[in-house]
Amino acid sequence: MAKILLVDDEPSILSVLSVLLKAEGYDVVSADGGEKAADLIKSTSFDLMISDIRMHPIDGMTLLKMAREQRPAMSVLMITGYGSIETAVEALKLGAFDYITKPFKVDELLITVQRALDYNKALSENVDLKAQLTGRYKFENIIAESPAMRQVCEMVERVAPTDTTVLVYGESGTGKDLVAKAIHAYSNRKDKKFFPLNCAALPEPLFESELFGHMKGSFTGASTDKEGLFEAADGGTIFLDEIGSMPLSVQAKFLRVLQDKEIRRVGGNENISVDVRVLAATNSRLEDLIEKGVLREDLYYRLSVISIEVKPLRERQEDILPLVYHFLRQEIKGERELPSIEPGVLRVLEEYSWPGNVRELESAIKYVLTFAKDNVITKDCLPAKTMQAVKAGGIAASARYDDDIRGKSLRAFLRAKEQEHLEQVLKHLGGDKQKAAKELRISLATLYRKLPEPKD
Ligand SMILES: Nc1ncnc2c1ncn2[C@@H]1O[C@H](COP(=O)(O)OP(=O)(O)OP(=O)(O)O)[C@@H](O)[C@H]1O
Ligand SMILES: [Mg+2]
Structure with a gap:
């Protein structure tokens, strides 16, 4: 069960969030201010901290810095009111995973929490991987997880x-x-x-x-x-x-x-x-x-x-992420910290069909590193070929080409895929059309046009 530290000096918010997250099955510990949270961070290990930014005397930003230093493996989400986007961006630069704006939209909040925890899991698996590497593989340079x-x-x-x-x-x-x-x-x-x-x-x-x-x-x-x-x-x-x-x-x-x-x-x-x-x-x-x-x-x-x-890589998916980290380490040569990878990117890498097998994956990692900004790998860093396969097929379908798609006109196919993608993005953003339009880089009007007519 994921362990979450909740920090806010406003008791009402603390209790609402705590009830909400406990209902989702998380193990929640509440701290009614920065000082208490600072003590808890020192003594206990959490998977995620959700903290308000504006608090006294220890504010959220100070807490964030402290958390990054003492518990680098813990993800951090910041809570911010509307109109303080600059502070939120500052928090991201300091290593927060994301921010949540008040007032909360429950769906959105839960999705963000889950994303932060997925991210955290991916990171800690990487740490585990490093620890196990020496004993795990019989041949030190052959990744063999499958x-x-x-x-x-x-x-x-x-x-x-x-x-x-x-x-x-x-x-x-x-x-x-x-x-x-x-x-x-x-x-x-x-x-x-x-x-x-x-x-x-x-x-x-x-x-x-x-x-x-x-x-x-x-x-x-x-x-x-x-x-x-x-x-x-x-x-x-x-x-x-x-x-x-x-x-x-x-x-x-x-x-x-x-x-x-x-x-x-x-x-x-x-x-x-x-x-x-x-x-x-x-x-x-x-x-x-x-x-x-x-x-x-x-x-x-x-x-x-x-x-x-030696089987094709698409038939041994378990090897993909270990190979990703293997090539990242190989490229970085211990000269700097391993970049962090957005969970969405890991999913894409895992589900892509890799027709060029491990060699294609190796070049993709080199490519991705060239385009990573601030040591963070996002979807924008992926090679166009990989992204196209992902976009055209919805990730998992990049290798599968099911029968009902065959025989459709290209226009009908693209339209169907577009709908699927729109729906996924909207679902991911808790139905927030404004955010969806922004993420899809289209205007709100275009988004409405593309959405199916509501049935009544
Ligand atoms: N299991 C693995 N663990 C780590 N690196 C791997 C693994 N499999 C392949 N690689 C790396 O992927 C790249 C391609 O592998 P390799 O050259 O052995 O493929 P190949 O099957 O001989 O290809 P080709 O048929 O084109 O000759 C190499 O850089 C290799 O080191
Ligand atoms: Mg060869």
């Missing part, structure tokens, strides 16, 4: 010390490189080299010589003897990314190397023993590659004995 990702880590742990070939597969940006590096880092070969090679980036004529080396004069341009990747990586690990792009002509030879642990340079007639572990990755299903005739079936069987699937 069951799917934890399973990946378990597999990594199990296969790392063996010398087996492992195939990592998953959509682009899901973390295949990271998994391959972890397998190497936790293997007995960790002190030897890790050689990544992107098969899609290598022109076919050079492929064989790149992997196995060549002898002087074996083809035009081979002016000296040259060792290939397998010899260079002796004792270590080779990571063949986009294995599906390996030319068919090389695949048979590659398979033999996997079996015999021997290579022969292009133009050479001597077999050279190599001790190399091979890891491979692909983002297309190998079965499809066989069907297309670009992958040999025998190589497929050899590669897929042990395979690790």
Whole structure:
């Protein structure tokens, strides 16, 4: 149960608010002035403080400063009368979460309180996350909160010390490189080299010589003897990314190397023993590659004995927020405080479908940090693509495209979505049309025009 400290020197307000919040199930402690509140802040931990601004001798602003210093994890809401907006803005600058204007609108008040508590929860989860980080993740740089990702880590742990070939597969940006590096880092070969090679980036004529080396004069341009990747990586690990792009002509030879642990340079007639572990990755299903005739079936069987699937990010939502904080910390490098994130933004990040997976999330965090003002991340900081998906679909629908939307004209679709959005905003603001118009950045008249006719 959330614990709220209520501060006002006007007993009537204190009792009204207290009754209201207790009815909502909150644990409420009342303080009839700044001094009492200051004592309570020192001795007790609260999730939220709601304080009047105008009080004597200790006023709300002084209390706010005190609270920010002593209890940075506690959210603060200020109560202000109409006409004192400047003081309210000042309070926001000092770290208050929001302000409530007198006279209260009950719905609005309760929504603001809930938002402040959600925010507070998001923040404290982040603090918890930091505390747990060292023990929680087996591999310090792999965030694995979802069951799917934890399973990946378990597999990594199990296969790392063996010398087996492992195939990592998953959509682009899901973390295949990271998994391959972890397998190497936790293997007995960790002190030897890790050689990544992107098969899609290598022109076919050079492929064989790149992997196995060549002898002087074996083809035009081979002016000296040259060792290939397998010899260079002796004792270590080779990571063949986009294995599906390996030319068919090389695949048979590659398979033999996997079996015999021997290579022969292009133009050479001597077999050279190599001790190399091979890891491979692909983002297309190998079965499809066989069907297309670009992958040999025998190589497929050899590669897929042990395979690790990294699921798309949209199928492991539990990883999203931990990843958000992971990338924030990574970007900030301990040079300044972590920014605070509005709860609405966290929701957007969690519900967006992330077609570019973790890589897209990583860039979104870099983007967001560039646009954060006063170390606060608001919806305005999000990349346009994310916001568009959110606006077009209503957050949760960005990935789902339900049947009843198909077949509608674009105009009808946009109109329906607009209605949905208007209703949500209005609900969120307790039906206050003036505020809704402001938040939507349209005139009040336009808002009325867009609202459905009241039914009587
Ligand atoms: N679980 C995770 N924890 C922390 N960082 C992650 C995680 N998964 C991915 N990343 C980061 O996301 C980025 C993209 O991951 P990575 O390069 O491993 O993806 P990939 O699947 O190899 O992509 P591609 O198919 O395009 O090669 C990297 O910066 C990586 O460090
Ligand atoms: Mg990769």
